[in-house]
Amino acid sequence: MGKTIAVFNQKGGVGKTTTNVNLSASIGQLDKKVLVLDMDPQGNTTSGYGIDKNLVENTIYEVIIDGVDIRDAIIKTEFENVDIVSSANELSGAEIELTNEKDREYKLKNSLLKIKDEYDYIFIDCPPSLGLLTINCLTAVDSVLIPIQCEYYALEGVSQLMSTFQLVKKRLNPNIEIQGVVLSMFDGRANLSIQVVEEVKKYFKGSVYGTLIPRNVRLAEAPSYGKPVIYYDSKCKGTSAYQELAEEFIQLEEDVI
Ligand code: ATP
Numbered sequence: 200m201g202k203t204i205a206v207f208n209q210k211g212g213v214g215k216t217t218t219n220v221n222l223s224a225s226i227g228q229l230d231k232k233v234l235v236l237d238m239d240p241q242g243n244t245t246s247g248y249g250i251d252k253n254l255v256e257n258t259i260y261e262v263i264i265d266g267v268d269i270r271d272a273i274i275k276t277e278f279e280n281v282d283i284v285s286s287a288n289e290l291s292g293a294e295i296e297l298t299n300e301k302d303r304e305y306k307l308k309n310s311l312l313k314i315k316d317e318y319d320y321i322f323i324d325c326p327p328s329l330g331l332l333t334i335n336c337l338t339a340v341d342s343v344l345i346p347i348q349c350e351y352y353a354l355e356g357v358s359q360l361m362s363t364f365q366l367v368k369k370r371l372n373p374n375i376e377i378q379g380v381v382l383s384m385f386d387g388r389a390n391l392s393i394q395v396v397e398e399v400k401k402y403f404k405g406s407v408y409g410t411l412i413p414r415n416v417r418l419a420e421a422p423s424y425g426k427p428v429i430y431y432d433s434k435c436k437g438t439s440a441y442q443e444l445a446e447e448f449i450q451l452e453e454d455v456i
């Protein structure tokens with residue numbers, strides 16, 4: 200059965216999209232069938248996969264607002280085992296459009312039901328906010344993957360993130376779990392980064408991945424070429440980190456089963 204995972208942290212710029220794009224691509228290379236869904240109006244996952252959201256006919260917006268079948272919005276990418284559903288500019292207005300809708304928190308969940316089992320993993324990139332789009336993501340998934348940036352304010356906002364998670368678990372999605380916490384933009388030479396790792400591990404106990412994602416300029420460059428980093432520079436540190444994370448992710452999943 201397919202597993203759905205939201206890459207979630209309401210804090211901006213912590214590495215959600217970078218993790219969403221590169222982890223999904225690396226998992227695809229490990230022979231798993233992956234669907235990537237871009238729920239952020241910024242559309243960085245979509246462009247990171249080389250797709251111009253302005254040219255896409257059916258996006259996630261048409262799916263959750265107009266009731267278009269999600270199958271008609273799935274685009275096959277040129278990258279191994281990865282399909283994508285594009286973001287759209289109109290998505291920023293969707294929060295308001297959904298406000299008075301019945302089942303407004305379940306739009307995404309309902310549209311995913313019919314294709315869930317066609318994939319091994321479905322990764323959803325959340326916007327950096329706690330509005331209805333994010334709530335739709337959290338309601339639709341089995342688990343959340345939380346990227347945390349190794350910087351001074353790393354844990355700021357984490358208690359808010361966790362209270363949103365608990366609220367969703369209580370009211371909307373009782374089975375939601377924490378998939379894992381990914382430490383991003385790690386700088387092994389900086390004491391600060393090392394301290395942040397310790398603090399985050401103390402807070403999240405056993406849920407933190409052993410793989411640390413280093414700060415690596417190739418990770419920042421790859422999106423401008425419309426490619427996940429493994430297809431842009433197969434030998435850089437960012438590539439090996441996300442490949443290692445993909446292996447750790449799958450190992451932990453298969454241990455559970
Ligand atoms: P938003 O909240 O705006 O959606 P985000 O949490 O998705 O942001 P990203 O877009 O992944 O964060 O990352 C923010 C910026 O940092 C981007 O310019 C990205 O290229 C860069 N970045 C992310 N991870 C790394 C890394 N490990 N090394 C270097 N640069 C990185």
Ligand code: MG
Nearest residue numbers: 215216239243
């Ligand atoms: Mg993002």
